[in-house]
Amino acid sequence: MRRYEVHVTGKPGIFDPAGKTAQTALDNLGYTGIDELRIGTFIELSCDDAVTPEQVVEMCEKLLANPIIETYRVEEIEG
Amino acid sequence: MRRYEVHVTGKPGIFDPAGKTAQTALDNLGYTGIDELRIGTFIELSCDDAVTPEQVVEMCEKLLANPIIETYRVEEIEG
Numbered sequence: 001m002r003r004y005e006v007h008v009t010g011k012p013g014i015f016d017p018a019g020k021t022a023q024t025a026l027d028n029l030g031y032t033g034i035d036e037l038r039i040g041t042f043i044e045l046s047c048d049d050a051v052t053p054e055q056v057v058e059m060c061e062k063l064l065a066n067p068i069i070e071t072y073r074v075e076e077i078e079g
Numbered sequence: 080m081r082r083y084e085v086h087v088t089g090k091p092g093i094f095d096p097a098g099k100t101a102q103t104a105l106d107n108l109g110y111t112g113i114d115e116l117r118i119g120t121f122i123e124l125s126c127d128d129a130v131t132p133e134q135v136v137e138m139c140e141k142l143l144a145n146p147i148i149e150t151y152r153v154e155e156i157e158g
Binding site for chain 1: 080086087088098101104105108110112113114115116117118119120121122123124125126127129130134137138141142143
């Protein structure tokens with residue numbers, strides 16, 4: 001069993017309406033010290049030993065991320 | 080300026096339809112070795128120096144996570 005974590009985040013300059021909305025809502029709750037809040041996706045994968053990090057990168061390119069507007073990073077988790 | 084990363088994930092046993100859909104779609108693309116795929120939220124915060132980790136935990140409890148069905152972890156990022 002291999003475990004991977006994938007972080008998918010908007011590229012710099014890409015508008016993040018969910019993040020902006022959360023920031024405004026927190027501001028209204030009194031948390032006024034936030035300069036920027038960005039929301040991305042966190043994906044946890046449990047796979048057969050045969051699934052390589054290169055294949056997880058392929059999955060990101062094809063389905064898990066939108067490479068036009070998002071970047072992603074794949075990490076294998078030990079243990 | 081302080082930076083925080085927050086990971087919000089569904090509690091064990093909570094159904095994750097987005098993750099299940101992605102897993103099925105990857106299976107259809109030929110990536111059949113995935114045992115489980117769970118999708119959560121990744122939040123990046125840039126804040127004033129006055130914003131403490133305890134305040135970020137409060138933000139999670141009040142707005143960024145749903146503590147009934149989700150767990151979260153807050154990490155301060157150095158540098």
